[in-house]
Amino acid sequence: MATGRTHRPATRSRGIPEATVARLPLYLRALTALSERSVPTVSSEELAAAAGVNSAKLRKDFSYLGSYGTRGVGYDVEYLVYQISRELGLTQDWPVVIVGIGNLGAALANYGGFASRGFRVAALIDADPAMAGKPVAGIAVQHTDELEQIIQDNGVSIGVIATPAGAAQQVCDRLVAAGVTSILNFAPTVLTVPDGVDVRKVDLSIELQILAFHEQRKAGEESGQGGSEAAEDLEGAPAPSARAAAATTDRKGPDGDVPAVMPA
Amino acid sequence: MATGRTHRPATRSRGIPEATVARLPLYLRALTALSERSVPTVSSEELAAAAGVNSAKLRKDFSYLGSYGTRGVGYDVEYLVYQISRELGLTQDWPVVIVGIGNLGAALANYGGFASRGFRVAALIDADPAMAGKPVAGIAVQHTDELEQIIQDNGVSIGVIATPAGAAQQVCDRLVAAGVTSILNFAPTVLTVPDGVDVRKVDLSIELQILAFHEQRKAGEESGQGGSEAAEDLEGAPAPSARAAAATTDRKGPDGDVPAVMPA
DNA sequence: GATTGTGAAGCCCTTCACAGCA
DNA sequence: TGCTGTGAAGGGCTTCACAATC
Numbered sequence: 001m002a003t004g005r006t007h008r009p010a011t012r013s014r015g016i017p018e019a020t021v022a023r024l025p026l027y028l029r030a031l032t033a034l035s036e037r038s039v040p041t042v043s044s045e046e047l048a049a050a051a052g053v054n055s056a057k058l059r060k061d062f063s064y065l066g067s068y069g070t071r072g073v074g075y076d077v078e079y080l081v082y083q084i085s086r087e088l089g090l091t092q093d094w095p096v097v098i099v100g101i102g103n104l105g106a107a108l109a110n111y112g113g114f115a116s117r118g119f120r121v122a123a124l125i126d127a128d129p130a131m132a133g134k135p136v137a138g139i140a141v142q143h144t145d146e147l148e149q150i151i152q153d154n155g156v157s158i159g160v161i162a163t164p165a166g167a168a169q170q171v172c173d174r175l176v177a178a179g180v181t182s183i184l185n186f187a188p189t190v191l192t193v194p195d196g197v198d199v200r201k202v203d204l205s206i207e208l209q210i211l212a213f214h215e216q217r218k219a220g221e222e223s224g225q226g227g228s229e230a231a232e233d234l235e236g237a238p239a240p241s242a243r244a245a246a247a248t249t250d251r252k253g254p255d256g257d258v259p260a261v262m263p264a
Numbered sequence: 265m266a267t268g269r270t271h272r273p274a275t276r277s278r279g280i281p282e283a284t285v286a287r288l289p290l291y292l293r294a295l296t297a298l299s300e301r302s303v304p305t306v307s308s309e310e311l312a313a314a315a316g317v318n319s320a321k322l323r324k325d326f327s328y329l330g331s332y333g334t335r336g337v338g339y340d341v342e343y344l345v346y347q348i349s350r351e352l353g354l355t356q357d358w359p360v361v362i363v364g365i366g367n368l369g370a371a372l373a374n375y376g377g378f379a380s381r382g383f384r385v386a387a388l389i390d391a392d393p394a395m396a397g398k399p400v401a402g403i404a405v406q407h408t409d410e411l412e413q414i415i416q417d418n419g420v421s422i423g424v425i426a427t428p429a430g431a432a433q434q435v436c437d438r439l440v441a442a443g444v445t446s447i448l449n450f451a452p453t454v455l456t457v458p459d460g461v462d463v464r465k466v467d468l469s470i471e472l473q474i475l476a477f478h479e480q481r482k483a484g485e486e487s488g489q490g491g492s493e494a495a496e497d498l499e500g501a502p503a504p505s506a507r508a509a510a511a512t513t514d515r516k517g518p519d520g521d522v523p524a525v526m527p528a
Numbered sequence: 529g530a531t532t533g534t535g536a537a538g539c540c541c542t543t544c545a546c547a548g549c550a
Numbered sequence: 551t552g553c554t555g556t557g558a559a560g561g562g563c564t565t566c567a568c569a570a571t572c
Contacts, residue, residue: 019563021477025470029452043531052454055531056565063533071532071571088473089480096472103374107367113452113469118476157479158472181482182475184468188293188377190316198478200471204448205377207464208360208422209289209352211446212382214462215421216353217279218445283541307553320543327555335549335554 020061026051043074095122095154100163109137122154151178158182165189284325290315307338359386359418364427373401386418415442422446429453
């Protein structure tokens, strides 16, 4: 998982489950591809395969939107594209600002997926005066000083933070103060925001670490032992300061019934 | 959420819950920051605040790793850093290849977070012959032809795909055939992989769409109506082909008890 | 006959609340 | 006294399986 919500604990009871919302863009993408190939209808089985989920889940998801299928036939592709787009709010225009035009910010500015789906890059903002005026993805970069003005003038409610970690919270505060209520954060920091503001984060290094965890387990299985349970290599482990000599205190592993070799 | 797993439905019963694994990198980051400030111990409350979770969840998470805290005191920062690093497999070196050195690939190559945590960029690979030999982030880009050789020579098991969507599956197949078993996919496509291969995806446009969904709801609440329940603007809605005139067939909305205005 | 829509069951995760321990 | 570790309760999501419908 690359993301997390900061706001809205479990509210919106009458609405669509969060897990379903997160999959709607997936369905929409698959449906758009079908639409471009002029496929008129699709079954839950086919669409599920294209979106990489199972069909029961897909049908359940669609049931939250309404009864948009036809039994014995399937779903009307065009109709479903429209309904999901509307549900996601993509039938309206969303001006977006990207703050921090380094490698990543530039990549985001150039990313075609934004423009294609109701999102419009209203401005690129960077703190470096040398960047000001430079065109990136056909848009002139503006200086941070103008942030508030840009947001007001364009009615921006969604901001993307692609700055270094150190600057992220400050940028976030200014965005929120200027009226932004949804933030997509690429900086590796936990952002603090007031109630009513949504934050989603994308963290590249976290994703890799999760992969490494599973990769390590695979390697452990191959060699016939229970993955990381067996602490085979503890050289270099810093001893917990107050306990280095307390041999009686056994730190037990994840499973209470396994008297595994652990640092004592 | 920016990611999803393709493999391992719900296996690894004796292991650490997936949700916990996904948070370990967060804790590790917070702990590393404390370590750099030479803070010796930290309570679950403080650490949870720094990581952006609640303390009960953090304690539960740590309980899966073992009993690494001291009641009445808290957790030893250095010791916990080591234990989490080991659990995540970050005490070993992970050579990584990045395929597709466009804007995004370059951003990833330059991202410091990789190198800092056991990950080493072993090679940058691009299909464009004009890119070959060019240095990006201090590493010379190599041509796709050499992909298999690079993976073998470096013992790479983790690959990052930052190519256009159209090339992603093909690159994925080659990576897997060459021995890669974990893939981080930035291309907006569903990848198909054999059992035993993990795929995580990061999808920028999906994240924005999820934000748009919530943003739209906020706007709906402000104006006093129930968000997207009321289909106020249906101009341009494509009628479902087989049903355009079937006035008797009522498509009901998400709530069965709301006879909402819907296209008939 | 084919496929959707959905109660019901089960699983996983979160949260609570407090016993246990330093 | 203070804080961890954890059983138990609660909630949300997934999966099953089949009735309803075209």
